[in-house]
Amino acid sequence: DAKTTQPPSMDCAEGRAANLPCNHSTISGNEYVYWYRQIHSQGPQYIIHGLKNNETNEMASLIITEDRKSSTLILPHATLRDTAVYYCIVRVGYGNKLVFGAGTILRVKS
Amino acid sequence: DVKVTQSSRYLVKRTGEKVFLECVQDMDHENMFWYRQDPGLGLRLIYFSYDVKMKEKGDIPEGYSVSREKKERFSLILESASTNQTSMYLCASRLTGATEAFFGQGTRLTVV
Numbered sequence: 318d319a320k321t322t323q324p325p326s327m328d329c330a331e332g333r334a335a336n337l338p339c340n341h342s343t344i345s346g347n348e349y350v351y352w353y354r355q356i357h358s359q360g361p362q363y364i365i366h367g368l369k370n371n372e373t374n375e376m377a378s379l380i381i382t383e384d385r386k387s388s389t390l391i392l393p394h395a396t397l398r399d400t401a402v403y404y405c406i407v408r409v410g411y412g413n414k415l416v417f418g419a420g421t422i423l424r425v426k427s
Numbered sequence: 428d429v430k431v432t433q434s435s436r437y438l439v440k441r442t443g444e445k446v447f448l449e450c451v452q453d454m455d456h457e458n459m460f461w462y463r464q465d466p467g468l469g470l471r472l473i474y475f476s477y478d479v480k481m482k483e484k485g486d487i488p489e490g491y492s493v494s495r496e497k498k499e500r501f502s503l504i505l506e507s508a509s510t511n512q513t514s515m516y517l518c519a520s521r522l523t524g525a526t527e528a529f530f531g532q533g534t535r536l537t538v539v
Contacts, residue, residue, distance in 0.1 A: 351526070360431070360517050360530025361470070404469065415460065415519070415528055416486070417470035 321405045326422040329399075335392040337421050339405030342386040348408060350381060352390045354401040355420070361404065364390065395425045430454075431531040433518050439537045446505040448534050450518030459501035460519040460528070461485075461493065463512075470517060476501055477523070508538045 322340040329335040341350065351366040365372055365379045367388070372379045378391040392399050404420040434449035450459065458477050462470040462485075472485030476495040490512060494502040501520075505512055515535050521528040 349526075353528075358532075360519070360532055361528075362530070363527040366526050402469075414472065414475065414483075414485070415521070416472055417462070419467060419469040 321407060321418050323403070323405050323418060323421045325419065326424070328424045328426060329392075329395045331397060331425055331427045332394055335395040335399065335423055335425065337390040337392075337403050337405075337423060338387065339390070340387045341405070341407045344385050344407050350379065350385075350388050351406040351408065351415075352377070352379065353404045353406065353417070354399075355404070356398075356401045361417075364403075395423075397425050397427060399423065400425045431518055431520050431529050433516075433531040433534050435534050436532065437535050437537075439539060440505075440508050442509060442538055444505075444508050444538075446508045446536070446538075448503040448505075448516055448518075448536070450501045450503070450520075450531060451499050452501075452520040452529070453499065454520070454522070454529075455498065456520040456529075457498070457523045458521045458528075459495065460521075461491075461501065461503045462517045462519065463487070464515040464517060464533070473503065508536075510538050512536065513538045 352364040353361040355361040367379045381388045402420040404417050431452045440446050460475040461473045464470050471487050473491050474493040476482045492504045515533050517533045518531040519528045
């Protein structure tokens with residue numbers, strides 16, 4: 318599975334959009350980009366995934382660059398409850414292995 | 428809702444003890460995973476299983492073994508616990524072909 322690089326931490330004002338970047342320059346054509354988050358004292362929670370098109374669901378939007386070497390997770394109106402560690406993962410389609418990196422600590426501040 | 432249940436939230440064991448961490452899921456998922464989480468290192472995959480009695484090593488299998496005798500249950504075994512195995516352990520499950528993995532709440536293991 319391709320390796321990902323994320324900034325260790327970011328701050329965001331409450332009510333503003335939080336944009337979390339991820340680099341995955343060695344991604345293969347059949348690898349998907351997944352995002353999970355982990356709120357303190359809980360297990361990780363799935364947010365969104367995509368292959369090459371931009372995706373949106375009730376939690377977030379995922380923007381993948383045309384060359385697929387990077388992506389951005391967007392939380393459109395961040396709240397204090399969005400404070401968490403956000404993990405960007407790439408893996409083959411429905412392959413079994415799910416490998417996490419160190420993630421980005423997002424702090425939403427009032 | 429899918430539920431992944433880990434048997435203990437907190438556990439304290441002595442060095443050299445054999446330790447069993449149990450994980451049960453209730454949605455008939457084929458795939459189950461064990462991770463450990465340490466500050467600054469994120470989640471690291473120890474072992475995973477894609478079917479009953481089937482297992483594959485993850486990135487850090489040394490010092491651990493696993494057992495999957497029934498589809499719903501995946502056990503992580505520390506044959507002889509050591510202080511460097513003090514960590515948060517997370518279990519997850521996923522249906523083959525599905526995109527989302529579901530995690531348990533974690534077991535914080537301290538080895539003294």
